Each structure stands twice: as C-alpha cells, then as structure tokens.
Amino acid sequence: MNKNRFSASRLKADLNASWAIAKKDMRIYYIKPGTLMFGVLFPLFMFLSFAVGKNAPAATLIPGLISITILFSASSIGPMVIPTERRVKTFERLLSAPISFYSIILGKTLGGFLFSLAIGVIPLFIGLIWFGTQIISLLGLILGLALPAFCFATLGIMFASFPTENPGDIMMLLNIVRLPLIFISGLYIPIESLPDWGQVVAMFSPLTYANDLVRYALEGRTNYGPALDSIVLLLFTAAFLFIGVRLDKKFRK
Amino acid sequence: MNNAIESINLTKYYDDLLAVDHINFEVKKGEIFGFLGPNGAGKTTTIRMLTSLTKPSEGTAKIFGHNIQSETLDAKRYVGIVPEISNVYDDLSAWDNLMFTGELYQVRKAEREKRAKELLEMFGLYDRRNDKTKGFSKGMKRRLTISMGLINNPQLLFLDEPTSGLDVQSALIIKDVVRELNQKGVTIFLTTHNIEEANVTCDRVAIINKGKIAAIDTPEKLKKTIQSVQSVEVAFDNASPKIMKELENISLVNEVRKEGDKFRLYTHDPTSVLEGLWEYAKTNNLKPISLNTLGPSLEDVFVRLTGMNVKAERRNFDE
Numbered sequence: 001m002n003k004n005r006f007s008a009s010r011l012k013a014d015l016n017a018s019w020a021i022a023k024k025d026m027r028i029y030y031i032k033p034g035t036l037m038f039g040v041l042f043p044l045f046m047f048l049s050f051a052v053g054k055n056a057p058a059a060t061l062i063p064g065l066i067s068i069t070i071l072f073s074a075s076s077i078g079p080m081v082i083p084t085e086r087r088v089k090t091f092e093r094l095l096s097a098p099i100s101f102y103s104i105i106l107g108k109t110l111g112g113f114l115f116s117l118a119i120g121v122i123p124l125f126i127g128l129i130w131f132g133t134q135i136i137s138l139l140g141l142i143l144g145l146a147l148p149a150f151c152f153a154t155l156g157i158m159f160a161s162f163p164t165e166n167p168g169d170i171m172m173l174l175n176i177v178r179l180p181l182i183f184i185s186g187l188y189i190p191i192e193s194l195p196d197w198g199q200v201v202a203m204f205s206p207l208t209y210a211n212d213l214v215r216y217a218l219e220g221r222t223n224y225g226p227a228l229d230s231i232v233l234l235l236f237t238a239a240f241l242f243i244g245v246r247l248d249k250k251f252r253k
Numbered sequence: 254m255n256n257a258i259e260s261i262n263l264t265k266y267y268d269d270l271l272a273v274d275h276i277n278f279e280v281k282k283g284e285i286f287g288f289l290g291p292n293g294a295g296k297t298t299t300i301r302m303l304t305s306l307t308k309p310s311e312g313t314a315k316i317f318g319h320n321i322q323s324e325t326l327d328a329k330r331y332v333g334i335v336p337e338i339s340n341v342y343d344d345l346s347a348w349d350n351l352m353f354t355g356e357l358y359q360v361r362k363a364e365r366e367k368r369a370k371e372l373l374e375m376f377g378l379y380d381r382r383n384d385k386t387k388g389f390s391k392g393m394k395r396r397l398t399i400s401m402g403l404i405n406n407p408q409l410l411f412l413d414e415p416t417s418g419l420d421v422q423s424a425l426i427i428k429d430v431v432r433e434l435n436q437k438g439v440t441i442f443l444t445t446h447n448i449e450e451a452n453v454t455c456d457r458v459a460i461i462n463k464g465k466i467a468a469i470d471t472p473e474k475l476k477k478t479i480q481s482v483q484s485v486e487v488a489f490d491n492a493s494p495k496i497m498k499e500l501e502n503i504s505l506v507n508e509v510r511k512e513g514d515k516f517r518l519y520t521h522d523p524t525s526v527l528e529g530l531w532e533y534a535k536t537n538n539l540k541p542i543s544l545n546t547l548g549p550s551l552e553d554v555f556v557r558l559t560g561m562n563v564k565a566e567r568r569n570f571d572e
Contacts, residue, residue, distance in 0.1 A: 010326070013359045020356035028344045089340040093401075096304050097357040098329035252307075 021107025062127035074116030078156030112153030140217035148210030262312030333407030392423025
C-alpha cells in the first residue's frame with residue numbers, strides 16, 4: 001500500500017520547505033553575475049536595441065518592457081540555480097530530505113517568481129514616474145505581473161530538468177525558445193498588424209497573453225480579454241510544470 | 254523490529270549494466286556497519302537507493318520498517334546523509350547551512366538553534382559559525398557536512414568515505430564523534446576505502462563486488478575464513494628494496510610485499526618461513542630489527558574476495 005499520501009501536516013511541511021528553498025536561493029543566487037546578466041541586463045538591452053529610434057511615445061513601450069523583463073528574469077533563475085546545484089551536489093541534499101519533489105519544484109519556482117516581480121516593477125515605476133504611464137486596472141496589473149512571473153519561472157524549471165551541470169547549456173536551449181517568443185508575441189509589432197499565419201503562431205506563445213494582460217492593465221487595450229489571458233497563462237504554467245516533472249523522472253534514473 | 258535497514262533483493266540496472274544484483278542484507282539497530290568494495294562495485298548505487306536518490310529497478314528496502322518506495326518520506330525522516338563530496342553551500346555561513354538543513358527536515362527553530370550550537374561545538378567549528386564556508390578547509394567542510402547530516406537527530410547515519418583525504422585533526426574528530434554517536438544508539442552505515450578504519454570501527458562489514466554481496470560478517474570472523482593467508486613481517490636495519498626478489502625465493506613464501514621499511518612475506522606456514530628467513534639474513538649479513546608473525550588482515554579478506562590482484566593491476570597499468 002502506498003503511504004506517500006497527502007495530508008495537511010505533510011502539505012504544511014512541504015510549503016515550509018519550499019519557502020526555505022526560495023529564501024536560500026534568493027540569498028545565494030540573486031546577485032550572481034550570471035543571474036544579473038541573463039535576468040536583468042539581457043532583456044533590457046534586447047528591448048532597447050529594438051525600441052530606440054521607433055516613433056512611438058515612450059509610455060506605449062512600457063508594457064512590452066515589463067513583459068520582456070518578466071520573461072527573462074523569471075525564466076533565468078531555475079536554469080542558473082538547478083544545474084549549479086547539481087554540479088556542487090547540493091541538489092542531492094534537497095532530494096534526500098523528507099519533502100516531496102513538488103516542494104522542491106515549488107521552492108525553485110518561487111525563487112524565479114519573486115526575482116522577476118522585483119525586477120518587473122522597475123520598468124513599471126520608471127513608466128509611472130517619468131513617462132506618464134497610468135494604471136487602468138489594478139487587478140489586471142497584479143495578474144499581469146504575477147501570472148506571467150509564475151508561468152515563466154516554471155518555463156525555466158522545465159528547461160532546467162535537462163540533466164546538465166552547466167547553466168550555459170540550459171540558457172542556450174532556453175534562448176532558442178525565448179528569443180523567437182519576443183518577436184511573435186506583439187511586443188514590437190501589434191498582434192493585429194501581423195499576417196494571418198503570424199496571428200495563429202502568436203496564440204501559441206505565453207508571452208502574447210502576458211503582454212496582452214499588462215497592456216490591458218496600463219492602456220486598457222486587449223486582444224483576448226484579461227480572463228482568457230489569465231486562464232491561458234495558468235494552463236501554460238500547468239503544462240510546463242507537468243512536462244518538467246516528467247522530464248526529471250525520465251532523466252533522473 | 255530490530256533492523257535499521259533491510260535490503261530485499263535490491264537491484265539496479267543502468268540500461269543493460271547490472272550495477273547492483275539482487276542484494277539481501279540487514280543492518281541491526283545500533284550497529285556500525287561497514288560497506289566495502291572496490292570502485293564500481295555498487296556501493297554508491299546501493300546507498301543512493303537506500304536514501305531514495307535512485308529508484309531500484311527491482312526489489313526494495315526498509316528503513317526502520319518503512320518501505321523506501323511506498324513510504325519514502327517516512328523512511329527519509331529517520332536518516333542523516335553524509336555524501337562523499339562535502340555538499341555545503343559555499344555562499345552561506347556554517348550557521349546558515351545548518352539552519353537551512355534544519356528547515357528542510359522540519360526541525361523547529363528553537364530546537365535547530367540549540368542543536369546547531371551543540372554540533373558546531375562538537376566539531377570545533379563554533380568560533381567560525383558566522384564565516385562563509387567558501388573559506389573553509391576541506392576538513393572543516395567535511396565536519397560541517399557531518400553536522401548537517403545530524404541536525405535532525407537521525408537514528409541512522411549514512412557516512413560515505415567520511416575521513417578520506419582529511420587532515421589528522423579532522424579525521425580524529427570525526428572518528429570520535431562517530432564512536433560517541435554509536436554509543437548513544439545511532440546506527441551507522443559506513444562506506445570506506447580505508448579497510449583498517451572499517452576493521453577497528455565496524456561491528457560487521459559487508460564486502461560487495463561486481464554488484465553482489467561477496468561476504469558479510471564481523472571483521473574477526475571474516476579473517477578466520479582465510480587462515481591460510483598468514484604472514485611474517487620483517488624489517489632489516491640496512492636492507493635495500495632490491496632484496497624483495499630474493500625473499501620471494503625463500504621456501505614456502507607465496508608473495509612478498511614491501512610495506513614502508515618492512516617486508517611482508519605471505520605463507521601458510523610461518524614457522525618454516527621464519528627458519529628460511531633466519532638463514533637468509535645470516536648468509537647476507539642482514540640484521541633484523543623487528544620480526545612479527547601476523548594473521549590475515551581484513552584487507553587480505555578484501556583482496557581475496559574481490560579478486561583484486563595489485564601486482565597484476567599495476568602490470569596492466571604499466572603496459
């Protein structure tokens with residue numbers, strides 16, 4: 001009989017462990033050069049290289065900057081932390097503790113989530129203070145920051161399931177996905193201006209819905225509506241988590 | 254329930270490679286149990302299965318009666334693990350490493366602070382508790398790793414090569430603590446390459462070779478199984494290492510090994526070898542400064558059971 005069953009005390013223990021893992025990751029990895037490079041500087045320069053020189057008011061660029069910052073910062077933590085911990089064998093310390101694997105995954109996801117929230121509010125404040133950005137929907141803004149942050153953190157965790165001890169290997173794979181996402185998700189070219197096939201492709205990008213949600217919160221404009229954006233982001237999150245756990249089981253013999 | 258560990262047909266395949274082959278053994282509560290074997294014999298894979306880091310391909314094991322597959326978390330709760338590599342967080346202080354591990358094992362704050370203080374004092378690290386461990390020596394990191402393995406007051410401690418490559422001070426502290434823990438009733442599962450360490454530390458040892466348990470018993474009983482391997486150990490005051498070949502020619506000597514400034518002559522008849530050795534010394538004008546007859550060591554048992562032939566391996570290496 002399998003006794004690895006769910007109970008309230010076990011859930012509490014797992015949540016406490018997740019929080020301990022997230023706190024530890026924040027202390028150790030947030031100020032590592034690799035994290036700052038891929039999580040902060042990379043999205044900023046990527047955005048500036050495409051936005052500078054465009055004839056658009058600065059305020060209209062802020063939602064895109066927030067989305068791209070959240071994408072890169074949230075998805076960078078897992079791929080930085082997990083391979084590094086594999087290399088120095090501290091990941092085994094987590095795996096051998098009396099906590100569920102989901103607790104470890106949640107802890108690692110929380111690390112990316114909180115990091116990207118902290119980084120994602122910077123362009124928001126810049127917009128609010130200097131460029132006249134306005135908050136049209138506070139709930140939309142909270143959802144537009146939190147749901148993409150969680151979703152992209154699980155995207156990073158999913159890629160980090162590949163059994164390597166080198167963060168660069170994961171970052172390379174991840175960038176093969178992240179870089180095309182920023183061109184097909186309506187950040188630089190509005191979805192409605194894309195050709196038909198482009199609009200279809202955009203529907204398969206979680207960044208499309210993240211950007212749509214932030215645009216709704218700050219400009220009141222939306223293609224899909226905040227409810228659908230939120231639901232699709234949650235579905236992407238569940239899919240990334242599911243695939244990540246399956247990949248980990250497959251690779252960790 | 255008298256067993257801390259019960260391995261039942263525990264088996265692990267890595268694709269087609271059979272790393273651990275249906276092994277069965279028990280470790281009794283309160284024992285120091287040595288797990289010996291050459292590199293690649295299956296020691297680490299066995300530990301990884303017992304600590305739920307790797308899933309068995311077949312069979313299972315119980316930790317204090319809890320099945321490692323169906324009651325994984327309950328089984329893990331009893332256990333402290335000290336892996337071969339000291340896996341501490343270099344960017345955290347010694348204190349924070351212990352606090353984090355305590356949180357993972359759900360040790361309450363007041364209890365983990367009390368326990369951390371005790372452990373750091375026990376391992377001589379309390380004065381360095383606030384220093385980041387990246388500045389620690391190998392021995393200090395090893396001591397901290399063991400402290401982290403003990404933060405949850407485990408009833409069973411897995412120690413993988415605890416003193417390998419350490420300075421004398423760290424090795425002595427660790428040996429003392431292991432003995433002390435065992436006296437308090439903690440079961441120790443020890444893997445080591447240092448066979449003499451296993452000989453003087455362990456209540457029982459298992460020797461694993463090519464994924465199978467080759468023998469399992471107390472060190473003294475294992476030695477009795479190869480009484481035919483006895484030896485005469487001699488040191489001369491002015492001998493050159495070149496005399497090894499000549500010593501091998503003494504009647505009834507099977508093999509000669511040089512051990513430091515001593516020569517060890519293996520035989521099944523030490524009395525006859527002593528006579529031959531005396532003749533040889535007189536003829537060659539050599540003065541023996543120490544002479545001992547020795548029974549088989551645990552290392553001899555290990556060599557016999559694992560089929561390790563040091564000379565043959567060295568020859569292969571040279572070629």
